[in-house]
Amino acid sequence: MSIPRWANVTAVLIVGCFLLFFIVRTDVTAADPYTHTVEWQVETGDTLWKIARAHTGNREDVRRTIATIIDINQLDNNVIHPGQTLKVPVIEDTD
Structure with a gap:
């Protein structure tokens, strides 16, 4: 049984969005709070x-x-x- 092509594309898009969110969030929270x-x-x-x-x-x-x-x-x-x-x-x- 093969996985439909659209399912593979959807999975890649979901993972890509998750990684993009994580990278952007890390940059925002990585600001140096030390005075x-x-x-x-x-x-x-x-x-x-x-x-x-x-x-x-x-x-x-x-x-x-x-x-x-x-x-x-x-x-x-x-x-x-x-x-x-x-x-x-x-x-x-x-x-």
């Missing part, structure tokens, strides 16, 4: 979550801040050590 960076001296007990939470506005996702900290400091993973200096992006809370 500036600060230097943070890592202390015993600090975690990326704790540091990011202290510098992220109430409306922003802490996970995004963590990813940005990892990116701008060129970290290989989420392991940090006391004495390490990190650049931390800051989102000013406008509320």
Whole structure:
């Protein structure tokens, strides 16, 4: 049993529209919300979550801040050590 040609075209169009929507949506949400960076001296007990939470506005996702900290400091993973200096992006809370 073969699939009708129109079904293949329809499937391709649906997938194409979905991908286009996803790409456009990613560009819109990828805008940099950070106003500036600060230097943070890592202390015993600090975690990326704790540091990011202290510098992220109430409306922003802490996970995004963590990813940005990892990116701008060129970290290989989420392991940090006391004495390490990190650049931390800051989102000013406008509320």
